[in-house]
Amino acid sequence: MKPDLSIEFAGIKLKNPVLTASGTFGYGYESADLIPLERLGAIVTKTITLEPRLGNVQPRIAEVASGMLNTIGLQNIGVKSFVEEPLDNLCKTGVPIIVSVAGASVSEYVETVKILSAHSGVSAIELNLSCPNLKKKIVCHDLFLMQDVIKGVKKVSKVPIIAKLSPLVTDIAELALTAQNAGSDGVVLANTYPAMAIDVKTFKPKLSTVKGGMSGACIKPMSVRCVYDAYSNIKVPIVGCGGIMTGEDAIEFMLAGATAVGVGSSSLVSPANLIKVIDEIECILKEKNIKSLKEIIGVVNNGQKEK
């Protein structure tokens, strides 16, 4: 018997839990010739801002052992152009579309969400709260600012809001709870880990901005721990993200408490890995004779969730 991979996330029905991770799958439709997009649980777009952004200067990517560093700097065409073309193309995929949004101020977040929320093709908004604000501080490192952003967008959004948090905090469970209490309908745990690498041939940093975000297989145990810690402290569902390369990795995040998973760096190696992860999840459930994926969420936490 085919196991049931479907899940519900913040009221959105997904045929399976596998999401693209923001920024690693472009605007989402460009890979239509490479993989069957309709097989994905949902497409999360790269982060969109109110105005277009060129991003940081090169070099913006560096390889490290079992992972990579990036400092893309939120390069994107801006929300008005995004709504005109990429979003229309995305809607043709028939897959739930989650648009990632960032801003340098509360009003930038709110204005961007207002424009997106008017479009019927958007299933949810992911708030990238792990990017720097005007004062170059990470938004979710300033709890008051984070709460203002979430409360502000909740007032104008017709769709669920999912807060994507930075893992670089003292207490991820408390941060997730603060996001939930401000109105977030779900959380993504987590974004990249601040890191740097130096080229010992040139004695220069490998990234133009010196520091960037680390992703890939090397971060998985740290991100699984974030999910495990937050799960029992919050009611809203979690997207587990960080270093998922295989179906086994995805299952690991779900056992720790994730309802859905985001696959990022692995899809940069090959977009087909997204489909491989879905197929492998199905194989693991079949092998273990588990009928529904829902049965495994939070098992390592003894399924104990704040009610």
Ligand SMILES: Cc1cc2nc3c(=O)[nH]c(=O)nc-3n(C[C@H](O)[C@H](O)[C@H](O)COP(=O)(O)O)c2cc1C
């Ligand atoms: C090249 C690159 C670009 C990224 N751009 C974004 C972005 O625009 N917005 C965002 O919220 N996260 C962004 N991320 C973070 C990923 O969505 C994901 O949270 C992180 O890479 C951890 O997952 P992974 O180990 O599967 O890649 C980016 C990551 C990479 C590698």
